[in-house]
Amino acid sequence: MSAVDTAEGPAVHLDSARGWVTACGAAIVVMAGFGSIYSFTAFANDMAEEFDTGLGPISIVFGITVFLYFGSALVSGRLYDRFGIVPLLIVGGALFVGGLVATSQVTVLWHGYVLYGIGLGFGGGLFNAPLFALTATWFDKHRAMAQGLVATGSGLGTMIYVPFAQRLLAEYGWRVGMRWLAVIAAAILVFGLLVIRQPPRVHVGSPRRHLSLVVRTATFWQMGTSGIFFTIAVIGTIGLIIPFSIDDGVAELAAGWLVFVVGLSSIVGRLALTSLARPLGSIRLLKIAFGGLPVAYAIWFITTRVDAPGTKYVLLVVFASVLGVSYGGFVALLGDVTAYLFGLANIGAVVGIFFFFSGTGALIGPPLLGFTHDASGGAGVPILMVGVIAFAGVLVLLPLTRHPLALPTYIGPGGMPSPTPPRTAAPPRPLAPVRSPGTAPVPAAARSVQRPPLTANATASSSASAAIPRARPLHDALMVAMSRPRSAALRDAPPEVFWPVADETISPNGQS
Known part of the structure; x- marks a missing residue:
């Protein structure tokens, strides 16, 4: 992603009111x-009756749609990194709305596979994952809370839309x-176009090289594999919870309210767990959220x-509550x-690949549960x-590391880099990594400020960033993540991250 010089540096837009407005707009979309x-x-049973099929064939429509909704992020993440959010909202929104209208006209089930899948799945996927990546670039200190706010949108959709769809159905x-x-x-979607804004573009080193290094790590595949298992379970459940409950003797309206409980409790999970992210650490809470799923399915x-x-029904409400908190917390x-x-x-591409993994699980989950239900004759x-x-x-x-990956291209979330300095100004050379801040004198000629390594529950990052002068845009120049030795003692340690400070003799327009 190319850098664009702006008068407003990243330190100004991070955690700003404009960022919160964008996050709220993203949550609504x-x-x-x-x-x-x-x-x-809510429509599954009536569609199955009209097309004279079981839950298995009908669930394929839902599986394809959710697969494309998440899986298309493999493309939309890269498009976002290159073009920004507005073109994706326009094109994806048009496909999304068109898919709903076209599906309402189908007379053959397989037409629904194509129209509902491509329209809502691929069209919605063009803007879904990029909205999460966009929000991450607007925040530093409150990133977890902002991501939780956007993720709350899916909980609100589950809570509000399914009962509303049942009313429309009736x-x-x-x-x-x-x-x-x-x-x-x-x-x-029109409202979203009015309120959602792109943050100032910044230079983030070598994104392509960084992505190639990320996908070679065990941590990347660990998260991707767990994401597949997660969505097989959760998306399969959300897609079939109403027909499964009806099959188990629950009234249709009462079964619909279970989805409302899932949505409501997912909002509680998103807000509660993200509010604890700073003191307890997001990675620890991510594992706890996932751990709630087996408990929910046992109930x-x-x-x-x-x-x-x-x-x-009381037990079903407890199940839906635990499922919602786990689902909401994990996604947030x-x-x-x-x-x-x-x-x-290249965060858009990285997030996009993880959404693709989730989409793979979503493609497997609903048909797997639907056909198993048809074959076994029950939900057990x-x-x-x-x-x-x-x-x-x-x-x-469970074994997921608690430290950032020690990659030479790492640009840490403890702060955002400024736009690239003008070509006429020679970029400052960062110091070699220092094990602990303050233990060695920093040469004045280097003019760099070292920030402590990031940790999952670090609160020192905000105070360290406050020590960096904010008056001059070049003072928040590009961060450089230094390689760490790969010895056994340091293999899982986070990289030292530096914020080089430009020479004061260089003015923002590149003149001495």
Whole structure:
């Protein structure tokens, strides 16, 4: 991504009011995206009856859609890094709204695979992952909270849209219901275009080289694999929780309220866990959030063995609450953990690849649960199976490192680099890494300020950044992440990150 010199340095836009407005706009757009897609669970039974199929074939529509919604981030992340968010909102929004309208007209089920999948899946995916990457570049101190706010949009969509879709279904049928959702989505996307803004562009070193180094690390594949297990379980559940509950003897309206509980508790999980990210660390909380999934599925499996309707529904509400908190917390923390472990260089592409992993799990989950349900004649076997899958994901994620990757291209989230200095000004040369700040004198000629290594629960970064002069744009020049020795003692240690300070004789316009 090329740098653009601006009078307003990154220190000005980070954690600003403009950033919070953008995060709120992103949350509302995310709400429309997830809510419209997840409303499919309210339409599933009626669609299955009209097309004379079981839950398996119908669930393929949902699986393809969510796969493309997450998986298209493999493309949209790179497009975002190059073009920004506005073109993706326009093109993706048009496909999204068009997909809803076109699906409402289908007369053959496989047409829904194409129209609903490409329209809502690929179209929504063009702006979904980039909105999370965009938010990460607006914040430093409050990055976890801002990511949680955006992720809250998916919880709001689940909480509001599914009961609303049930009302539309009861009043008008699923076809007219989809058209109403298209009108609402169009209005929200226009609103998003008005309030969402791109932050000042900054130079982030060698993004392509950084991405190639990131994908070669074990940490990257560890997070990607756990993401696949996570979405197999969660997306499969959200897509089929209503028909599964109805099959288990729960009334249709009461089954719809379970999705409302999932959405509400996911909001609680997002806000609660992200608010604890600074004192406890996002990585630790990410593992805790994932650990709640096997507990949730154990409760859900117990409900299939309970005959008393009142007790069964209470247990289902507990299951939906635990599932929502785990789901919400994991999604909200994922963006902050990604920025912390892998840095900000080419963050759109890195986030996009992780969304692709999630999409792969989403493609597997709903059909796997749907066809297993049809083959076994009940919900018990698929619930037990998805609980085992969730437990396997926990085992994969548990050894995740707590330190940023020691990559030479790492641009840490403890601060943002300034626009690239003018070509006429020679870039300052950073000092060699120093083990502890203050233990060795810093030569005056180097004119660099060292900040302490980042940690998951560090609070010193904000005070260190305050020590850097903010009056001159070049004082927040490009950070340089230095390579660490790969000895056994230092293999997992975070890299030292430097903020070189430009020579005071060089003015912002490059003149001495």
